[in-house]
Amino acid sequence: MNKNINSFEEYKIEYEKSIKNPEEFWEELANNFTWKKKWGKVLSWDFSKPEIKWFEGGKLNIIENCLDRHLETRGEQTAIKWIANNPNEQSRSLSYKELHAEVCKFANVLKNNGAKKGDRICLYMPMVPELAIAVLACARIGAIHSVVFAGFSAKSLSDRINDADCNILITADGGFRGAKITPLKDISDEAMQSTPSIKKCIVFERTKSKISMQIGRDIWWHKEIIKANSDFPAEIMDSEDPLFILYTSGSTGKPKGILHTTAGYMVYAEYSFRNVFQYKEGDVYWCTADIGWITGHSYIVYGPLLAGATTLMFEGVPTYPDAGRFWKIVEENKVNIFYTAPTAIRALEAKGMEFVNPYDLSSLKVLGTVGEPINEDAWRWYDKEIGKENCPIVDTWWQTETGGIMISNLAGITPSKPTFATLPLPGIQPCLVDEKGKEMEGNNVEGRLCIKFPWPSMARTIYGDHQRFKNTYFTAFENKYFTGDGCLRDENGMYRITGRVDDVLIVSGHNLGTAEIESAMDEHENVCETAIVGYPHPIKGNGVYAYIICHNQPEDEERLRKEINDLVTKNVGPIAKADKIQFVSGLPKTRSGKIMRRILRKIAAGESDNLGDISTLLDPSVVDEIKTFVQ
Ligand code: WTA
Numbered sequence: 001m002n003k004n005i006n007s008f009e010e011y012k013i014e015y016e017k018s019i020k021n022p023e024e025f026w027e028e029l030a031n032n033f034t035w036k037k038k039w040g041k042v043l044s045w046d047f048s049k050p051e052i053k054w055f056e057g058g059k060l061n062i063i064e065n066c067l068d069r070h071l072e073t074r075g076e077q078t079a080i081k082w083i084a085n086n087p088n089e090q091s092r093s094l095s096y097k098e099l100h101a102e103v104c105k106f107a108n109v110l111k112n113n114g115a116k117k118g119d120r121i122c123l124y125m126p127m128v129p130e131l132a133i134a135v136l137a138c139a140r141i142g143a144i145h146s147v148v149f150a151g152f153s154a155k156s157l158s159d160r161i162n163d164a165d166c167n168i169l170i171t172a173d174g175g176f177r178g179a180k181i182t183p184l185k186d187i188s189d190e191a192m193q194s195t196p197s198i199k200k201c202i203v204f205e206r207t208k209s210k211i212s213m214q215i216g217r218d219i220w221w222h223k224e225i226i227k228a229n230s231d232f233p234a235e236i237m238d239s240e241d242p243l244f245i246l247y248t249s250g251s252t253g254k255p256k257g258i259l260h261t262t263a264g265y266m267v268y269a270e271y272s273f274r275n276v277f278q279y280k281e282g283d284v285y286w287c288t289a290d291i292g293w294i295t296g297h298s299y300i301v302y303g304p305l306l307a308g309a310t311t312l313m314f315e316g317v318p319t320y321p322d323a324g325r326f327w328k329i330v331e332e333n334k335v336n337i338f339y340t341a342p343t344a345i346r347a348l349e350a351k352g353m354e355f356v357n358p359y360d361l362s363s364l365k366v367l368g369t370v371g372e373p374i375n376e377d378a379w380r381w382y383d384k385e386i387g388k389e390n391c392p393i394v395d396t397w398w399q400t401e402t403g404g405i406m407i408s409n410l411a412g413i414t415p416s417k418p419t420f421a422t423l424p425l426p427g428i429q430p431c432l433v434d435e436k437g438k439e440m441e442g443n444n445v446e447g448r449l450c451i452k453f454p455w456p457s458m459a460r461t462i463y464g465d466h467q468r469f470k471n472t473y474f475t476a477f478e479n480k481y482f483t484g485d486g487c488l489r490d491e492n493g494m495y496r497i498t499g500r501v502d503d504v505l506i507v508s509g510h511n512l513g514t515a516e517i518e519s520a521m522d523e524h525e526n527v528c529e530t531a532i533v534g535y536p537h538p539i540k541g542n543g544v545y546a547y548i549i550c551h552n553q554p555e556d557e558e559r560l561r562k563e564i565n566d567l568v569t570k571n572v573g574p575i576a577k578a579d580k581i582q583f584v585s586g587l588p589k590t591r592s593g594k595i596m597r598r599i600l601r602k603i604a605a606g607e608s609d610n611l612g613d614i615s616t617l618l619d620p621s622v623v624d625e626i627k628t629f630v631q
Pocket of ligand 1: 484
């Protein structure tokens with residue numbers, strides 16, 4: 001295994017080297033993997049197109065690097081340990097050898113059902129080991145996986161399947177989450193009414209729910225897998241062949257299919273995993289994310305397996321059967337590294353110490369957070385009550401588009417500071433720019449966060465829409481990747497993310513596009529116009545606040561609120577439901593017709609005394625009306 005960065009001094013040296021000679025730096029790391037053929041050029045790039053290529057000409061398969069190359073040295077070691085939603089259900093462990101065999105078998109199932117290199121395969125599954133197995137099997141045959149989070153609606157699922165033109169859907173009869181069962185196959189059936197490209201639907205049996213199977217199209221996982229051979233030579237891929245698509249919300253209603261490629265993603269996922277968490281041989285690592293999000297891709301599946309770690313996978317939710325579940329799992333599995341989201345920390349803090357105290361958390365060495373800014377209160381609670389002031393907390397800033405952690409302290413090695421993601425990883429060159437696009441030099445500055453040099457795991461395009469990729473990330477500031485986040489750099493050069501500066505809302509750590517929610521609400525026959533903003537929410541980070549103009553004065557406001565939220569559940573998913581809906585007769589607009597969200601945000605946050613200049617509004621009187629509303 002590779003050596004981790006060992007001290008702050010070493011970090012500084014490695015960082016320097018990565019900036020002065022990026023190609024040499026990444027080439028050295030890439031040399032530690034298994035290649036069928038070495039690359040020619042390490043990097044070629046042009047942000048104006050944009051075109052980014054790493055390790056061009058190299059041939060490999062990422063799954064050989066995740067599994068096959070570990071078989072000799074750690075074949076019997078647990079690769080994935082799975083914990084069921086129901087605490088009384090037996091957990092499952094798959095050694096590297098077993099996981100390898102299962103992945104090969106399922107690769108054969110895919111092949112037997114017509115899948116081949118380059119196909120897009122959609123996964124809509126609960127958090128069971130078979131989700132990881134399916135992901136890895138896709139990559140082994142060279143198909144591009146597109147995992148859709150199992151909380152999304154039928155409409156969101158069919159939109160994503162159609163956008164990527166997937167030919168296979170892998171799902172389950174249902175999924176357990178807390179006390180609920182999600183009817184995944186029923187939802188899939190509804191989605192498949194409008195997805196002509198799907199030829200096969202492979203169904204994993206999990207809940208034994210009553211479902212219907214369409215002859216010729218739908219097949220059972222367990223019936224296929226017993227016929228399959230456990231030998232499957234990995235498809236040989238080019239470094240720049242696509243590995244996966246993962247959808248993320250944007251500032252228009254249509255989600256963006258972020259596309260990642262093979263070799264660069266592999267090198268960066270492994271490197272960042274090892275160094276940020278300071279993973280040591282034998283550590284038990286647990287990331288509580290869902291594989292439906294990028295965190296699950298990079299830091300439940302690929303990063304840990306590439307590094308030969310034991311990765312825990314949990315099917316359930318933090319509060320089931322009670323708010324002590326996470327800590328019970330930590331105790332029972334002697335978890336050493338624990339990675340979760342600020343929203344979960346806040347939710348568990350609110351439940352009280354009676355759910356923490358019964359458990360022995362002394363196995364913990366490193367704690368991590370991801371997905372949104374962590375407020376200082378939550379940070380202190382996490383540090384004191386979970387880490388017992390004995391575990392460094394890594395606050396990891398990154399994005400679906402960046403593929404891996406970009407700005408973070410390295411656990412116990414580089415300094416931490418509450419609410420700060422702190423310093424960039426080696427190879428990452430962040431900068432802050434002002435509204436005119438001018439780079440802000442020096443410390444104690446605040447601006448928009450950009451990255452000015454390519455890194456191996458950066459997204460290469462938006463599937464099927466390269467122009468949108470360019471417009472979204474590479475046109476705001478010349479020759480820079482724009483993250484969409486605001487950020488400040490303190491007197492020591494440490495970075496603190498202040499939040500999104502575009503129309504993306506982060507709710508409980510999930511990206512939601514305001515436009516997506518607005519267009520779902522607009523479907524209601526009595527809804528004329530909608531404006532969505534976020535407002536500070538004690539648990540979710542941001543709550544969803546909807547201002548709605550109706551065609552006709554609603555007779556029963558509560559009923560209308562429910563109907564509108566039902567539409568959001570149906571079109572986007574329950575995570576996007578509005579926490580507050582205010583009916584208004586007008587919205588604050590500029591003379592050119594643009595909604596002034598800044599004003600709506602202030603009002604939603606209860607700061608209506610401090611609205612700033614509203615003289616540019618077409619009709620400033622609407623603001624007075626909106627302000628008087630109390631829910
Ligand atoms: C936010 C999640 C502050 C940020 C990996 C980013 C954070 C968006 C942090 C990406 C953090 C993520 N501190 N903000 N440590 N991590 N964010 O694509 O606004 O789901 O742009 O990727 O989450 O969300 P995504």
